[in-house]
Amino acid sequence: MRKFIITGNMVADPDMKISTSGITVTKFNVANNDKKDNVLFIPCVCFKKTAENVAKYCTKGSKVLVDGEFSTYEYEKDGSTRYGYEIVANRVEFLSTKADKQVDQEPQDGQPISGEPF
Secondary structure, eight states, X not given: OOEEEEEEEESSOOEEEEOTTSOEEEXXXXXXXXXXXXXXXXXXXXXXXXXXXXXXXXOTTOEEEXXXXXXXXXXXXXXXXXXXXXXXXXXXXXSSOGGGGSOOOOOSTTOOOTTSOO
């Protein structure tokens, strides 16, 4: 087993599609920074309900934890064999969501923001 767990921010909005067999597939990339400002860009894919939820609740910049398996594949491009990799996510935990990205509004005329104590 090639278990892989990573946290990071989504590089772009997730891309959800329905396969020819009717299965929901969502692809996204996660950027992970270390303490020395080295950045890894990790391609991820998830399926079915996980795919639907990622597409529904995450956008570019969303912080996520991806738990899955490291997978490699090969493909042909310009007559040569190329190799790629991706994380097949079994679980995606939302560490931030679309709602977290809303800009806090400043109170006007000294009025408190609703839901805040005086």
